[in-house]
Amino acid sequence: MYPDRVVSGMRPTGALHLGHYHGALKNWVKLQSELPCLFFVADWHALTTHYDDPSVIETSTWEMVIDWLAAGVDPAQATLFIQSRVPEHAELHLLLSMATPLGWLERVPTYKDQQEKLADRDLATYGFLGYPLLQAADVLIYRASQVPVGEDQVPHIEIMREIARRFNHLYGKEKGFEEKALAATKKLGSKRAKLYLELRTQFQEKGDDEALEQAKAMLDDAQNLSMIDRERLFGYLEGSRKLILTEPQAMLTEASRLPGLDGAKMSKSYGNAIALREDAASVTKKVKTMPTDPQRVRRSDPGDPDKCPVWQFHQVYSPSEVKEWAAKGCRSAGIGCLECKQPVIDAILQEQQPMLERAQPYLDDPSLVRAIVADGCDKARKLAQDTMRDVREAMGLGY
Numbered sequence: 001m002y003p004d005r006v007v008s009g010m011r012p013t014g015a016l017h018l019g020h021y022h023g024a025l026k027n028w029v030k031l032q033s034e035l036p037c038l039f040f041v042a043d044w045h046a047l048t049t050h051y052d053d054p055s056v057i058e059t060s061t062w063e064m065v066i067d068w069l070a071a072g073v074d075p076a077q078a079t080l081f082i083q084s085r086v087p088e089h090a091e092l093h094l095l096l097s098m099a100t101p102l103g104w105l106e107r108v109p110t111y112k113d114q115q116e117k118l119a120d121r122d123l124a125t126y127g128f129l130g131y132p133l134l135q136a137a138d139v140l141i142y143r144a145s146q147v148p149v150g151e152d153q154v155p156h157i158e159i160m161r162e163i164a165r166r167f168n169h170l171y172g173k174e175k176g177f178e179e180k181a182l183a184a185t186k187k188l189g190s191k192r193a194k195l196y197l198e199l200r201t202q203f204q205e206k207g208d209d210e211a212l213e214q215a216k217a218m219l220d221d222a223q224n225l226s227m228i229d230r231e232r233l234f235g236y237l238e239g240s241r242k243l244i245l246t247e248p249q250a251m252l253t254e255a256s257r258l259p260g261l262d263g264a265k266m267s268k269s270y271g272n273a274i275a276l277r278e279d280a281a282s283v284t285k286k287v288k289t290m291p292t293d294p295q296r297v298r299r300s301d302p303g304d305p306d307k308c309p310v311w312q313f314h315q316v317y318s319p320s321e322v323k324e325w326a327a328k329g330c331r332s333a334g335i336g337c338l339e340c341k342q343p344v345i346d347a348i349l350q351e352q353q354p355m356l357e358r359a360q361p362y363l364d365d366p367s368l369v370r371a372i373v374a375d376g377c378d379k380a381r382k383l384a385q386d387t388m389r390d391v392r393e394a395m396g397l398g399y
């Protein structure tokens with residue numbers, strides 16, 4: 001019932017890496033020409049793990065937007081903004097927190113995982129527990145239907161869906177729905193209101209689908225209706241209640257979990273990443289020194305690709321003939337590990353070349369990036385405010 005929208009964000013905790021590109025950014029770039037897209041810097045989320053030393057956040061914010069632009073995100077198509085510049089996200093987070101059972105948050109797998117992996121930080125905080133709830137607010141506030149993210153985020157999208165469902169269940173049952181729908185009918189003007197009610201009767205009493213379509217088209221065209229009145233009239237038409245928040249879907253890429261240099265998930269925090277705009281010498285060195293099948297000690301020892309992190313890179317970067325050559329050469333000790341790594345190095349450098357070129361104008365003139373983000377913040381804020389009006393009203397705060 002609401003327009004399709006795409007929302008996704010990333011934490012400004014360091015330079016973006018190839019995992020971000022293959023796991024999320026590729027879909028961002030694809031979707032931006034298909035649907036309205038909003039992409040944001042999740043600076044509040046960065047604070048959940050960096051609250052004691054937030055210095056990295058500000059520089060990473062601007063660098064990250066440059067990384068997005070480098071990857072092909074087009075500011076003429078997508079809206080780019082900073083989470084904390086749209087304070088309505090915090091308001092929705094607070095309102096959602098009232099009815100979110102603690103157990104839902106405690107059971108999210110990343111909650112325990114991250115606490116263990118980042119054991120040097122004290123993550124026994126209120127903010128860290130609320131991480132997925134803030135994320136839910138980020139997405140639900142735009143009534144997004146699709147969220148392009150990496151595989152690790154799927155449980156977070158699932159909890160968003162539950163939160164939206166619970167919200168609609170609790171607050172979608174508006175008191176005096178009939179009266180409010182009839183009051184909204186008056187806002188259509190007397191002629192259109194009469195037609196709307198006739199079409200509604202035709203649909204509800206005679207099952208006339210054409211009448212339903214006609215009435216819907218009429219509501220779509222009615223410029224002077226607020227979002228909430230429009231939804232009420234849609235709901236009234238079909239004899240149902242309104243859905244205030246939309247349940248979003250996760251959208252994954254083919255390589256939704258790119259491994260890092262050590263074979264574990266590539267991550268900013270685990271020191272196993274190749275940055276999107278890393279220089280060629282450093283990329284070459286990192287891949288050349290990356291571990292391979294531990295059983296393959298000497299050049300003459302045959303190896304097992306399934307035990308080698310480089311093989312996982314071949315899966316993402318190599319065409320089938322190169323994969324065949326690498327697997328055969330590894331198993332038969334026909335090629336050495338350095339030889340096997342070369343096509344991966346070449347493919348990564350080739351992927352990075354256009355990104356470096358696209359980033360350059362923004363590095364030369366950082367004011368371009370600030371202007372893109374300022375414009376995006378304004379646009380996002382307007383959309384967020386629309387939803388918040390409905391949310392407040394549904395929760396009895398529509399003074």
Ligand code: ATP
Nearest residue numbers: 011013019023024149150256257258266267268269
């Ligand atoms: P941190 O370690 O600070 O959490 P991160 O590298 O996990 O950093 P996030 O900002 O948490 O990055 O993730 C941003 C987006 O990139 C998410 O959609 C996430 O799923 C995706 N992503 C991150 N790492 C990978 C990866 N290795 N493979 C695929 N997608 C990834």
Ligand code: MG
Nearest residue numbers: 011152267268
């Ligand atoms: Mg992460």
